[in-house]
Amino acid sequence: MDGELFPRERTEITPGAVHVPDWLGPERQRELLDACRAWARPPAGLRTVRTPGGGTMTARQVCLGLHWYPYGYARTAVDGDGAPVKPMPGWLAELGREAVVAAYGPPPPSGAGAHPDGHRAPYPYPYTDAEAYDIALINFYDGDSRMGMHRDAEEESGAPVVSLSLGDTCVFRFGNTASRGRPYQDVRLRSGDLFVFGGPARLAYHGVPKVLPGTAPPGLGLTGRLNVTLRVGGLGTGPD
Template sequence: MDAELFPRPRAQVAPGAVHLPDWLDPDGQRALLAACREWARPPAGLRTVRTPGGGTMTARQVCLGWHWYPYAYARTVADGDGAPVKPFPAWLDALAWRAVRDALGQQAPPYDIALINFYDADARMGMHRDADERSDAPVVSLSLGDSCVFRFGNTATRTRPYTDVELRSGDLFVFGGPSRLAYHGVPRVRPGTAPPGLGLRGRLNVTLRVSGFPPAG
């Protein structure tokens, strides 16, 4: 029996944390992938993130709206080519608003940050919190390409208890409220699992956030 004949149900993984499988249809996935490919071009393009301790993240990243680097935000690629960060488009804000409505049934403030992480077959993301913003608005996460194991934990520790969720291309994961500062990570990617028609080898994660920072002026 082919399990894919049966839709995967939405799931509340923790209070305020919701997984919506297949939220983005194939046309929407292709459109978002095309945009990511443009954003990845220099200047202010896809880069390797270096940590203060001298290590490097295995997932490469490009930012929109505000440039994130460990552990701060800037308007330029402060840890890269120094170029101004690419603008955050209005249509991404509309996508985030729809995601929060569908996942949590609530309205959202304007979104102004996108972090796009590219994972090849060997990339990982350690357990961390999205804690460098001044807003407690929900985090919106969209997956493209290869499936991954997404580990969603608690707000107190990087260790158990946590829940492992399979995120596939087109899946939406939103976390806010009591789960806004929960630790989370990606212990592994499953190579070769991307939809054949998408044309992507690897995984892209598009994370949308509200900065809470004053407008530039």
């Protein structure tokens, strides 16, 4: 944000989980917002997600590549209008790869192993054609929306999850891999921020306990918050 007294810096929240503030500039934010609005239109458009227990998620959702529903994937909007899911655009998959490099740095020459800067942990993303980002979940939050603590565990791939924020700032709660409770850390994600979690943090519980209405950049033209989550399914063509 312009005029920041103390500029926000890239931060490793926990091993494998990295926050990169202001990764998307204003123009790229507007381009991504325009794309989200197109994807939200029917068929297979923005929907209310219903849980097996009969509840509903307060954040509404649209999917690309494969359709997520509690708790699996399908090629059609099985809990919506039943239409085929919209394809995952190549440019969005490439944005996922760019995000991983922004979070972790460039991959070692072999595509795995020790990071060239001497970091002891294995590089948490295997750079192979089979690991291209092929699923996007776009969640829309209004001022009253929340997301309970959960894990992204329906994928076969262990590639990092890429999360992009547009619009209102939110409190993003990033926890541990054992339970929904403590320890966890609360991070404020603003419009344009990137958050990537992989490696030892890939299956950590996380959620959104609060959205801060009216905090979106004035020039963006968005009331509420959009979260674009990119995943590698490792599921082939997905279920019928």
